[in-house]
Amino acid sequence: MTIREKLEEIEQATLSEKACLSAHSKGRARKEKPHPLRTDFQRDRDRIIHSKSFRRLKHKTQVFLSPFGDHYRTRLTHTLEVSQIARTIAKALRLNEDLTEAIALGHDLGHTPFGHSGEQTLAKLLPGGFHHAQQSLRVVEKLEYEGKGLNLTFEVRDGIFKHSKGRGEILKADEKDMPLTLEGQIVRVSDVIAYVNHDIDDAVRAGVIKDTDIPAPLVKLFGKWHSTRIDRMVEDVIFSSLDEGLKWIVMSDEISDGLIALRDFLYDRVYFNPHAKGEFEKTEKIITDLFEYILKDPESYIKPYPEEDSIEKRAGDFIAGMTDQYALGLYEKLFFPRSWPV
Numbered sequence: 001m002t003i004r005e006k007l008e009e010i011e012q013a014t015l016s017e018k019a020c021l022s023a024h025s026k027g028r029a030r031k032e033k034p035h036p037l038r039t040d041f042q043r044d045r046d047r048i049i050h051s052k053s054f055r056r057l058k059h060k061t062q063v064f065l066s067p068f069g070d071h072y073r074t075r076l077t078h079t080l081e082v083s084q085i086a087r088t089i090a091k092a093l094r095l096n097e098d099l100t101e102a103i104a105l106g107h108d109l110g111h112t113p114f115g116h117s118g119e120q121t122l123a124k125l126l127p128g129g130f131h132h133a134q135q136s137l138r139v140v141e142k143l144e145y146e147g148k149g150l151n152l153t154f155e156v157r158d159g160i161f162k163h164s165k166g167r168g169e170i171l172k173a174d175e176k177d178m179p180l181t182l183e184g185q186i187v188r189v190s191d192v193i194a195y196v197n198h199d200i201d202d203a204v205r206a207g208v209i210k211d212t213d214i215p216a217p218l219v220k221l222f223g224k225w226h227s228t229r230i231d232r233m234v235e236d237v238i239f240s241s242l243d244e245g246l247k248w249i250v251m252s253d254e255i256s257d258g259l260i261a262l263r264d265f266l267y268d269r270v271y272f273n274p275h276a277k278g279e280f281e282k283t284e285k286i287i288t289d290l291f292e293y294i295l296k297d298p299e300s301y302i303k304p305y306p307e308e309d310s311i312e313k314r315a316g317d318f319i320a321g322m323t324d325q326y327a328l329g330l331y332e333k334l335f336f337p338r339s340w341p342v
Contacts, residue, residue: 002036011039016094018246020181026154029141040153041098045105047150053109053139054079059323061115063199063270071205073198075108081198082107085234086190090183092238093246100183103159106152107187110135112320113327114283116271121287126316133164135320143317147305159184163191167267170259171250178248185249186237193233196262201226203270215265221258233259286331291315293334 008023015021022039035043048054057076073081083104090100111132112118122130137160141149162179170192171178171185179185203209211224222229236255244250251259294301294315302314319327 002034004035004037004039007039007042011096014094015096016246018182019095020099020155020183021096022098028151028153029149030151032151039098041096041102041156044150044152044156045098045102047152048102048106048109048140051109051140051144051150053144053321054105056321056323057108057111059325060111060113061118061324062195063115063202072202075111078194078198079105079108081194082187082190085194085230086186088234089186089190089237089249093182093186093241095186096183099155099159099181100186102152102156103163103179103184103187104190106140106156106160107136107163107191108132109139109160110137110320112287113322113324114280114287117280117283118287118320120280121284122291122316122320125288125291125312127310127312130316130320131164132320133161135317136163137161138317139321142306143303143321147303155181155184159187163188165192167263170256171248172256182241182246182249189237189249189251192259192263193230193237196259196266197226197229197233199266199270200229200262203266208273208275209269213269215261218258218262218265221254222262286327287319289335290327290331291319294318 008021011019011021012023022041025040028040034040038046054076057079058074060075062073062075062078083101086100086104087097089095090097112122112130112135114121119130119132137157140152140157140160144150159179159181162177162184165177165188170189179188200209200214204211222232233251233255236251237249240250240252240255241248295311298311298315302311302318306314322330
């Protein structure tokens with residue numbers, strides 16, 4: 001018996017009957033020989049961590065564009081916070097931590113540079129629009145590993161694709177929009193718990209809002225501090241889901257409504273405040289100018305894959321994969337005047 005088979009036996013013996021077991025995965029698009037040491041979901045997690053797209057997250061905006069200071073979140077630190085919250089929930093519910101972690105680590109691989117502004121700009125530029133969850137799936141299926149993709153399991157790809165909810169319902173969405181596994185549903189709610197709380201933290205640090213600006217009923221419900229808010233939300237997810245017999249991952253109406261109210265507060269006071277709008281106009285111009293320039297000289301910039309996709313789609317892949325730093329550097333190289341050699 002291999003170590004992997006022993007690990008699969010441990011999953012079978014210790015995890016909830018509602019957990020998605022590695023041995024019961026629906027598999028990969030391209031069949032592979034099982035690994036002697038790692039389960040399929042462990043392999044997926046490792047492939048994501050070692051991908052170029054994952055490394056680029058460290059220089060992609062979460063909310064604040066090119067902030068001065070070492071303590072603001074990036075897409076990478078956001079991803080790690082989502083993973084931590086999701087694993088805490090999965091462990092308490094005796095669900096599959098490896099599957100949960102793989103989905104969490106891969107959920108934002110398709111995010112653009114410049115945060116919300118970058119996504120909105122590409123959505124306007126690309127025929128058929130743009131959404132980071134769809135792009136995250138495209139990254140792992142078609143773009144990574146020089147166009148071969150990471151060949152992840154069905155369950156991880158499903159969780160990545162269905163993690164995003166925008167300003168819509170977090171967990172009470174249309175069934176077809178929800179991840180098929182409980183582990184995927186955990187990542188969906190953990191994503192909101194993470195970004196709502198750390199974006200408040202960063203916004204206070206940046207002076208965009210004050211602690212006292214948070215509506216008093218929400219402070220009373222969740223507490224004043226970053227850690228107490230997260231604890232309150234995580235505990236509610238765990239106990240509410242257990243009360244429902246783990247038919248699905250749920251929150252109580254009180255906590256769910258409060259979380260949505262906090263999210264709406266952030267949209268109104270942070271994401272689209274007047275200062276942010278001015279910066280968005282600048283980043284929109286950068287991305288638009290880069291996109292139009294690349295379309296005039298695609299061979300110098302974009303990959304020849306996926307072959308079936310249009311030049312516009314592949315130009316969108318190139319821009320979506322940029323870090324903030326790379327986009328700014330390329331823009332300066334292409335559009336700023338340079339001194340002549342003398």
